[in-house]
Amino acid sequence: MSGERGPGLADPDGFYAALMAAHEGLSEAESAALNARIVLLLADAAGDEAAIAAIARARATAPQEKAGR
Amino acid sequence: MPRYAYRPFPYRKAPELSGSGRGEAAVAIVGAGPVGLTLAIDLALHGVPSVVLDDNDVVSIGSRAICWAKRSLEIFDRLGIGEKLVEKGVTWKIGRLHHRDREVYSFDLLPEPGHKMPAFINLQQYYVEEYLVARAGEFPDLIDLRWKNRVSDVKPGRGGVELSVATPDGPYRLHADWVVACDGSRSTVRAALGLDFAGRVFEERFLICDVEMEAEFPSERWFWFEPPFHAGQSALLHKQPDNIYRIDLQLGWDTDPEAEKAPERVIPRIQAMVGERPFEIDWVSVYTFQCRRMERFVHGRVLFAGDSAHVVSPFGARGGNGGIQDADNLAWKLALVLAGEAPESLIETYDDERIPAADENILNSSRSTAFMTPKSPMEATFRKAVLELAGTEPFARRLINSGRLSTAHHYRATGLSGEDALLPGEAPLAAPGAPPVDAPLGAGSGFLSERLGGGFRALWLGDPRHASNRFECECAEAGLKALAATSPEARRRYGAEKGPAVYLFRPDQHVAARWPEAAFSAARARAALTRASGRAG
Ligand SMILES: Cc1cc2nc3c(=O)[nH]c(=O)nc-3n(C[C@H](O)[C@H](O)[C@H](O)COP(=O)(O)OP(=O)(O)OC[C@H]3O[C@@H](n4cnc5c(N)ncnc54)[C@H](O)[C@@H]3O)c2cc1C
Numbered sequence: 001m002s003g004e005r006g007p008g009l010a011d012p013d014g015f016y017a018a019l020m021a022a023h024e025g026l027s028e029a030e031s032a033a034l035n036a037r038i039v040l041l042l043a044d045a046a047g048d049e050a051a052i053a054a055i056a057r058a059r060a061t062a063p064q065e066k067a068g069r
Numbered sequence: 070m071p072r073y074a075y076r077p078f079p080y081r082k083a084p085e086l087s088g089s090g091r092g093e094a095a096v097a098i099v100g101a102g103p104v105g106l107t108l109a110i111d112l113a114l115h116g117v118p119s120v121v122l123d124d125n126d127v128v129s130i131g132s133r134a135i136c137w138a139k140r141s142l143e144i145f146d147r148l149g150i151g152e153k154l155v156e157k158g159v160t161w162k163i164g165r166l167h168h169r170d171r172e173v174y175s176f177d178l179l180p181e182p183g184h185k186m187p188a189f190i191n192l193q194q195y196y197v198e199e200y201l202v203a204r205a206g207e208f209p210d211l212i213d214l215r216w217k218n219r220v221s222d223v224k225p226g227r228g229g230v231e232l233s234v235a236t237p238d239g240p241y242r243l244h245a246d247w248v249v250a251c252d253g254s255r256s257t258v259r260a261a262l263g264l265d266f267a268g269r270v271f272e273e274r275f276l277i278c279d280v281e282m283e284a285e286f287p288s289e290r291w292f293w294f295e296p297p298f299h300a301g302q303s304a305l306l307h308k309q310p311d312n313i314y315r316i317d318l319q320l321g322w323d324t325d326p327e328a329e330k331a332p333e334r335v336i337p338r339i340q341a342m343v344g345e346r347p348f349e350i351d352w353v354s355v356y357t358f359q360c361r362r363m364e365r366f367v368h369g370r371v372l373f374a375g376d377s378a379h380v381v382s383p384f385g386a387r388g389g390n391g392g393i394q395d396a397d398n399l400a401w402k403l404a405l406v407l408a409g410e411a412p413e414s415l416i417e418t419y420d421d422e423r424i425p426a427a428d429e430n431i432l433n434s435s436r437s438t439a440f441m442t443p444k445s446p447m448e449a450t451f452r453k454a455v456l457e458l459a460g461t462e463p464f465a466r467r468l469i470n471s472g473r474l475s476t477a478h479h480y481r482a483t484g485l486s487g488e489d490a491l492l493p494g495e496a497p498l499a500a501p502g503a504p505p506v507d508a509p510l511g512a513g514s515g516f517l518s519e520r521l522g523g524g525f526r527a528l529w530l531g532d533p534r535h536a537s538n539r540f541e542c543e544c545a546e547a548g549l550k551a552l553a554a555t556s557p558e559a560r561r562r563y564g565a566e567k568g569p570a571v572y573l574f575r576p577d578q579h580v581a582a583r584w585p586e587a588a589f590s591a592a593r594a595r596a597a598l599t600r601a602s603g604r605a606g
Contacts, residue, residue: 013468061461
């Protein structure tokens, strides 16, 4: 798909389901910790340039909640 | 009150109760819903008589299926009512997704022209059933449709099944060689055999409302996550014929389903959505959705099809559409077995082919429903992140799941598929097991889907300058009806651009085998036919 910036997900629904399943039954603190580990592992998979760029892109997506308050 | 005029179908005393009936049927179909009726008509087209028993005498009541997928329309077209359905229905292919007050993205379910049938039509289930009943009436010698005949018990015996039937004139018994249970999600037949129906209930309630109004909404599927008019929940809007709109509103698990159906609760919710324009409520229900299936659909001479065998939540329109494909898969197999042209074991392949199809439908419907109903704060956080990223990050749009709409199942692992002798990677969407890929045949020549018919067919695809009569001779020797397609679209879609190819289609129009033309011969066609009709052992 045009506009994609990474290798992309061939099976987005499969990935999302696996991610949700990984969080099932965890407390919020456990979930946050799991997320941190996943982010770090994905950074390793993506490489320096893509990982740093992802931080900037994530920050640039203004959460509407914050804008509204 | 519903706008549709429900006209009861005439009840007639069963011949068994007036002494003239034989008390026997080659095939008894329990349930005249969309699946049972489709099966009866398909069997009739194969020359197979059936008795159809339905406990009611009207078509489906209330808000049920509206979205009919391309593959169902192609099947209905083969049965003779496809064009009538499309004419009455609202054709659509664009879906729009909204988050709060902005459109996040839209998708096109059929971006390529050159298909006879559209990606989808919206048409109320009662119209589909009405047209199916009318079509069934065109086979008075083959389809014995009995209204107000309720199957009360089922006893499998040797070489057949004993049905107990209750009618206004009293009970009677019917011995059937085969019984197909198309009696819906609360199947009596399934209960009578003590069979389970395992799966999962989604702890969520949805208000499903059909309203009649004059509105300028386009023929598209509109979905909202957390819309301004229905805070924190999701909403769906679909256009139907007769100025009727289907509105789905997520309510939350803690709501009282009875209270939510009251007009004083429903009207303000609809007003918030459609604004000041006047509307009338046609039907309201509150549903909790489930995804379940039987472990197997074949139980000796009792077979299950449609909602009796599997149910899904409706986001994705996979319930009715999945059931129509069940009937499409089963009819020709039953016909071959009853004609003695295939061993009884061919029926087992109905399980092999339709269980993976049901699983695909359940997987997709479950994921959509799960995305719509986050069940923990973390799930809600991820969904919010996806929706927020989707505005600027295209990859995130593909993670948004408001329903993955029904497509035809590709029978990848089926034992009925024969040779795939094309180059690896050539036209993967038309590999053996695949549903037919439609294509225009050239100016004024109609579409491939209209030619494939309901029997085994061999199709030659290639440049007309390369046509030879060898193909036709080999087909004649193998006893196969031969077709040819030379349009550029057909050749491209079937991987016959570089050189001519030959495809063998099954009676349900799925691909059975394929070859480069040079490799095709009567002997190879016969081998593929033997395999596709379950005679390969
Ligand atoms: C809100 C909602 C929206 C939906 N939207 C869609 C959609 O957009 N697209 C889609 O494809 N599907 C949709 N579905 C699903 C669709 O309605 C069903 O999958 C479809 O009706 C199944 O058809 P069926 O013939 O298997 O069963 P049914 O339609 O349930 O028919 C069963 C028939 O059997 C009869 N019967 C029952 N018991 C007996 C008995 N003991 N003896 C004799 N007869 C009996 C019944 O009277 C009935 O006529 C939706 C469902 C709901 C609830």
